[in-house]
Each structure stands twice: as C-alpha cells, then as structure tokens.
Amino acid sequence: MQRDPAALKAALADLEQRDLKRTRRVMPRADLVNFCSNDYLGLSTHPEVVRAFVAAAEKYGVGSGASHLVTGHGIEHEALEAELAAFTGRERALVYSTGYMANLGVIGALVDQKSVLVSDKLNHASLIDGCRLARADSLRFAHGDVAHAAERLAGADGATKLVITDGVFSMDGDLAPLPGLARAARDANAWLVVDDAHALGVVGARGRGSCEHFGLDQDDVPVLVGTFGKGFGTFGAFVAGSADLIELLIQTSRTYIYTTALPPAVAAATRAALRVSEAESWRREKALTLARKVHRALRLPGECVSAIVPVIVGDSAQALRASRELEARGLLVAAIRPPTVPDGTARLRITLSAAHEESQVDTLIEALGELRG
C-alpha cells in the first residue's frame, strides 16, 4: 500500500463495501448475554482462579520482567509445566506467552527449508501463519480427509514432514479424525502436530482433550499444543511432548526465546484453573449439554462434540444482519466472516459455557428459530 491517506481510506471503504469491516465492542456489556466467548467452563471469573491470580501478583508483582531464558522463568511457570505434562500425559510441557506464538514457534523449530508441511484446509490462522513463516513446502488437505492427507504425504519427499491440524476446529466445532491422521503420519514418518485449543478442559472423559477422546498418547500425537485463554479462562499457551522435543524448543524456538515470559500470576491462575476444571467436571458436562441442546433445537447437520455450534449463513451481509438482530434482543453472537472462514460460509458462531443459565439458552434458541423464520 502506498504511503497515502487516500489509499488507507480506499482500503477501509473496500472492506466496508464487502461487509467485511470489523468493529470492536467494549466489554463487558451488562445488557447482553455473551454467546461468543471461549470461556467454555466459566473459569475466567471463578473465585479460586481469581484468588490465585491476586495472591501471586501480590507475591511476585505484575510482570515477569524478562524472557524465560534470562530471568522471566519462575516457580509458578515451572510448576504449571509439570502439571500440564501430567494433565496431558506427556513427558514434558513448555509454557508460551500465547497460542499464536506456540504454533509459530513449534513449527519453526521443527522445519528446515526442505521440509514438507501437510495441513488441514480449515486450520486456525496461527497454524497457517506458522507454515507461511517456515518457508517450507506447504500443502493443504481437504478438511478432515485422512486419505487426502496420506496422499499429500506420499507425494512429499522432504526430509522432515509435519501433519498439522486443529483437534477441535475453532470455527466449526468438529473433531479432526486424529486416529487416521496419527496412522498416516506414522506410516510416512511425519510429526503429527495437534492444536487442541478448543478441546482442552471440554472434550474427553476428564477434559484432557481430543487425544483423550480418541485414546491417543504421546507416541500417536508427538506434538500437542494447548491454550489457556479458552477452556481454562486465563491467558497463554503450551506445547507438550517428549523431553527432547521440549528441550529443543527451549534451545531454538524463536517465539519462546525472544519474548517476555507470561506474568507469573497468570501461570498461578492457570494452575488453579487446571485444578478446578478437574474437580468441577459438571462445568464441562454443562457446556456440552447446552451445546447439544442448541444443535438439536436448530436441527443442524453432523454431530455436536464440542462447545462450539456454528450456524452457517453463507453471505456476510446476512450473517451481520442476523447478529445485529440477536443483539437487539440482548444476545451477543458474533458474525464470523471471511477471511476467518472460507468465502461463502459466513456464520454465527455460537459458543456455550458452564456460566450460561438454561433459560438464557432457551431465549437464544427461540430467537434463532424466529430469525430463520
């Protein structure tokens, strides 16, 4: 873009004209029931989590003061990593400052220029950007299509191969076919990288995510990414895997090394959230039960396996209109439009949480029913 005020104005006008201009809402809004947060278990305001945050901030201060390899790594990070390793059944875990950085960092650490990256077409933007930044050969396979992934791998003669997928897809709420992908990756001697941001805390008998759901271990899924800003209600992320994988990330992962460590109070709050998510399993059950209720009431296709219920509208203008009409009724449901989702698949992305009341969900179902006419 030219350095020209008119060019900026034209770019913004173009977004507006295509119904793709985004606006930020200043939250919280007491007049709206939020159906688009990723706080699936309602832990962001849980008293134990808040108390842990405040106590750690009083003890250690607000910021970590440096990157992990300088002096930013503290006992809260160290303890959280050990607990995450136990929670995920991995040898070791490493805390990153955000999920976006974890994905960039783990892909970047594993690839070289001769590598081949094989990714699900609907992967989260941070995985896509991780592939772009890696400057290796990047191939896509059709969403959830194991045979296509295997085909891509067969055609790839790169030295290092990665199969990369979301565990639960952020905009669709469906599960990746992990057992098939694990088999295909093993057969091709490829790393399988699973970003389980939307499954951890929610999916699996004990909330341990898609790997638990499918009964897969570290050998099947050697690289597991998780985030804290969703089911755990805090902020930050981690990568879990073998002790050597984690050591390699500490030594070489640029988004781990060259950034300020997560504030220790956030690590302490996340430890509390992990404990609460396990102790209060009703939270996971409630979020899933409410999601299934919405899915059933709207007669949506497929199976409801997560707390995310997408209602595909198609056209961006129509999705925006529906979102505005819901907002007028006190219901906050964001319209998700391209480029976050593929062209022609704009949608209302409804998320359910343990913090919702049943009556609020009934109101939403009724409003959506009327909207669809």
Ligand SMILES: Cc1ncc(COP(=O)(O)O)c(C=O)c1O
């Ligand atoms: C699947 C997935 N991975 C990674 C991220 C990024 O995580 P973070 O918000 O911690 O950067 C998100 C969303 O934020 C996501 O939906």
